[in-house]
Amino acid sequence: MSLLPSLVEIAPPAFDVEATIAYATAANFTGRPVYRRARCFLHQEAAQCLTRAIALAKPLGLRIRVFDAFRPTEAQWALWNFRPDPEFLADPRRGSPHSRGVAVDLSLVDDAGRDLDMGTGFDAFTPLSHHGVTEIGVEAQRNRALLLGLMTAAGWDFYRNEWWHYQLFEPRRFPLLSDAEAGTAIMAVPAAGD
Numbered sequence: 574m575s576l577l578p579s580l581v582e583i584a585p586p587a588f589d590v591e592a593t594i595a596y597a598t599a600a601n602f603t604g605r606p607v608y609r610r611a612r613c614f615l616h617q618e619a620a621q622c623l624t625r626a627i628a629l630a631k632p633l634g635l636r637i638r639v640f641d642a643f644r645p646t647e648a649q650w651a652l653w654n655f656r657p658d659p660e661f662l663a664d665p666r667r668g669s670p671h672s673r674g675v676a677v678d679l680s681l682v683d684d685a686g687r688d689l690d691m692g693t694g695f696d697a698f699t700p701l702s703h704h705g706v707t708e709i710g711v712e713a714q715r716n717r718a719l720l721l722g723l724m725t726a727a728g729w730d731f732y733r734n735e736w737w738h739y740q741l742f743e744p745r746r747f748p749l750l751s752d753a754e755a756g757t758a759i760m761a762v763p764a765a766g767d
Contacts, residue, residue: 580614642676
């Protein structure tokens with residue numbers, strides 16, 4: 574489903590992913606839902622890179638679990654106001670690649686849908702979440718290296734402090750978008766029957 578010419582909904586069957594949108598639940602660092610709807614969107618260019626990553630993971634018996642993708646600017650402010658930590662969150666005054674639709678937070682699952690060990694959970698605001706740490710188990714180090722290899726081969730850049738965060742190169746060439754500007758209705762109250 575295409576909303577604006579630039580945003581695409583990331584959902585089966587077009588995208589073979591497990592979508593576990595963390596900010597639509599209380600299972601995130603704020604302890605409460607930030608989004609009102611569990612929907613996932615990316616800019617078309619980022620969606621093409623995600624398609625390549627999905628294709629690279631498939632022959633290995635792996636799938637991608639998406640925790641977050643496009644994050645409206647008002648959601649970025651909500652996260653920042655809860656925990657203004659520039660090591661793990663982009664200051665909304667500068668803008669997040671998520672609020673441009675060109676970043677994705679993800680992990681890998683096996684063909685049975687079980688999460689691969691990554692050493693920490695998603696959004697663990699600790700130095701153990703950084704790429705290249707050796708204070709986590711060997712299996713977790715391998716899994717992170719595998720994810721990094723798949724994502725970079727698919728055209729993504731990585732953020733060194735978060736093993737789960739990938740973004741397009743030069744993300745500032747894309748505009749910041751609110752939920753209304755993007756037309757995604759992530760922050761909107763679901764209508765009856767939705």
